[in-house]
Amino acid sequence: MKSRSACCLPWPQSSRGKFSSEVLEMAVAGMDGKEEVIQAWYMDDSAEDQRLLHHREPKEFVALEKLDELGVLSWRLDADKYETDEDLKKIRKARGYSYVDFCEVSRETLPNYDEKIKNFFEEHLHTDEEIRYCVAGSGYFDVRDHDDKWIRIAVKKGGMIVLPAGIYHRFTLDTNNYIKAMRLFVGDPVWTPFNRPHDELPARKEYIETFGNKGIPEQAIEAR
Numbered sequence: 001m002k003s004r005s006a007c008c009l010p011w012p013q014s015s016r017g018k019f020s021s022e023v024l025e026m027a028v029a030g031m032d033g034k035e036e037v038i039q040a041w042y043m044d045d046s047a048e049d050q051r052l053l054h055h056r057e058p059k060e061f062v063a064l065e066k067l068d069e070l071g072v073l074s075w076r077l078d079a080d081k082y083e084t085d086e087d088l089k090k091i092r093k094a095r096g097y098s099y100v101d102f103c104e105v106s107r108e109t110l111p112n113y114d115e116k117i118k119n120f121f122e123e124h125l126h127t128d129e130e131i132r133y134c135v136a137g138s139g140y141f142d143v144r145d146h147d148d149k150w151i152r153i154a155v156k157k158g159g160m161i162v163l164p165a166g167i168y169h170r171f172t173l174d175t176n177n178y179i180k181a182m183r184l185f186v187g188d189p190v191w192t193p194f195n196r197p198h199d200e201l202p203a204r205k206e207y208i209e210t211f212g213n214k215g216i217p218e219q220a221i222e223a224r
């Protein structure tokens, strides 16, 4: 079990209501070597194929601890035993993830593939967490940092991430063109994306209050 200081633990009790010693325990669960399956870096501004790495020159990697500041949780789990994995069970129990299904994203398996791929990559937010556990393949979850810069989070088999409600983000496959992800949810799932801007939504306001985002200047939105 990895050590991790309490100062890095996300989601204070007052704002999320789910924080408990059990959740704290979850924050240190999972296998070692998380960086082997989850990496993050700042993106360049290139309009090239979204499935490319889009590293800056020189590369600017982002420590996974920094993702905590954005409210993004992550674990490494053993994807070869997801059906019986006790660590996964603990996470689900602690965070109330009662719903599970799988989403296989590839041209062969996903109906309306081109439209869905386009929609996934539209910058959006949800009013609930987006919880994805990669059990095969790989993909990129891009999130906005507090300065409105894109951070690309590369997730491979064994990587599980939670994007908090209200964070602006998007998803794309990488050049392997395949991911199989477990989708989890608290209760009946709501997958509705709210494309940016949707700053008036309570989930967005709560996100900003909780994680200290100072808000995005209007001109930054207009300039996109």
Ligand SMILES: [Fe+2]
Residues within 6 Å of the ligand: 124, 125, 126, 130, 169, 170, 193
């Ligand atoms: Fe999303």
